[in-house]
Amino acid sequence: MATDPATVSFVTEQLEGAGPVTTRKMFGEYAVYIGAKVVALICDNQLFVKPTPGALALVPDAHLAPPYPGAKPHIQADARLDDPDALVALVIAAERDLPEPKPKKPKR
DSSP states (O other): OOOOHHHHHHHHHHTGGGSSEEEEEETTEEEEEETTEEEEEEETTEEEEOOOHHHHHHOTTOOEEOSSTTOOOEEEOGGGTTOHHHHHHHHHHHHHHSOOOOOOOOOO
């Protein structure tokens, strides 16, 4: 089941306090970016945040599940959608722990 665009809009609204949040459709689902870093995925209308040490420290009781078959487990963050402040803190913690993306090589 593909993610509904209304879900993507709602998640983006909830994350407004996290900085420059954008989404990008990928394989029928969505990647959530803060700046240039992918911090979360929206799959099957569910939000999955990358399980970095900082993010896991904020939610030690977090339920981990793969966002799609074969993926590594992520923090299932649907329960935090009703608390934008907690959700923003979670994705900011994940963003801080993630490395900067490698620069793309120029095309020849």
